[in-house]
Amino acid sequence: MAVNRTDRLNSLLREVITEVIKKDVRNPNVSEMTTVTRVDITKDLRHAKVYVSIMGTDSEKQATLEALRSAAGFIAVNSSQKVVMRFFPDLNFVLDDSVDRHMRIEDLLREINDEKKLRNEEESDDDESPSEPS
Numbered sequence: 001m002a003v004n005r006t007d008r009l010n011s012l013l014r015e016v017i018t019e020v021i022k023k024d025v026r027n028p029n030v031s032e033m034t035t036v037t038r039v040d041i042t043k044d045l046r047h048a049k050v051y052v053s054i055m056g057t058d059s060e061k062q063a064t065l066e067a068l069r070s071a072a073g074f075i076a077v078n079s080s081q082k083v084v085m086r087f088f089p090d091l092n093f094v095l096d097d098s099v100d101r102h103m104r105i106e107d108l109l110r111e112i113n114d115e116k117k118l119r120n121e122e123e124s125d126d127d128e129s130p131s132e133p134s
Helices: 002-023 058-070 072-080 098-128
Strands: 034-041 047-054 090-095
Touching: 002 034, 002 047, 002 072, 047 058, 058 072, 058 090, 072 090
Parallel strands: 047 090
Antiparallel strands: 034 047
């Protein structure tokens, strides 16, 4: 039962924090391409890891992450006005690179598939060429 409650709270916090970042955070260093992918709150409800995916260069990702970390208090205060909790958790923003890893895996699979097609074409070309008599 507690796990289900924690999961619901994680989901609610993800939605609320996303809304606050999109609507209330006015820092120009926060990329428009920032997505809160997951929130993990501790059992005592005092701390939460907020996983964010940021599209852009490494320097843009780092600047956005630093801006979010410096605005964590502001984000928590604004989020706490939308979620009724006795204590709102301290927010720790963490870069979620699973999207980058997923894209890299897709690229590798695409390369393998292209290479496989090329080999099949070469093999079919070899099969169609007339063999010379010995």
